[in-house]
Amino acid sequence: TDTVPKFHSGTPPGTVFVYVQLSSKMITAKKLESMQLTFEVSPEWMTSLEIPESSLKVYQYSAGKWVDTKSTVVENAGLTNVVATGKSIGTYAVVSVPPPVLEKPTAGxxxxxxxxxxxxxxxxxxxxxxxxxxxxxxxxxxxxxxxxxxxxx
CATH class of the missing domain: 1.20.5 (Single alpha-helices involved in coiled-coils or other helix-helix interfaces)
Known part of the structure; x- marks a missing residue:
């Protein structure tokens, strides 16, 4: 989905590609230690917004805030995938976070x-x-x- 899920305050930093809500009656937080999540990102979306691969990240909504999952970008057969490690079921967001803008030194x-x-x-x-x-x-x-x-x- 491309809208912020209900009961979530705020949005993750950057431009959101997609929100993903993971839930399962078979998996409980006590049994789940970690999981690898792979999200395929549309090349058209990246091209239309001039988004570099290096800016792609996955955030997880946890304890009332969006937390960076320290994801990595992997290109495979011409497809761009963002791989993240999740620690629980819940809401994830694939986003583009531009690098910080460094100010040029002034004359003074x-x-x-x-x-x-x-x-x-x-x-x-x-x-x-x-x-x-x-x-x-x-x-x-x-x-x-x-x-x-x-x-x-």
Missing amino acids: AKEQTDAKTDPLGLSFFGFDLTTIVIAISVITVITLVVMLKRRHS
Whole structure:
């Protein structure tokens, strides 16, 4: 079905392909440890909505919320299948969840980074004050060593 089953609050994240209600009088939650579920996803649906295979997931409705089943996508003979491991009978949803959008850095991002690494703003030509002090100290020590060697020569 493509509508949210009754008595379920909210919808899973992403675009829903199908809801599946699994029930059986022969299987009880006490006997069922896990089950493998395989859902075939329509290539037409994926093409019409420009959905990449990598975004396909299966969610299970459990304890009042939709939980990711950590599903995998398997292509077999030109068909796209989403394979999930279920822990109980109930309602499942096959969905497309797009990856998070990463924001491009703004023009001020470099200045913000510099402010975090150099909170006093003490940088010269891209070097922070600590690096400059260490460099000057090393040069001073080398100069003193050279001068002492010349004196004793």
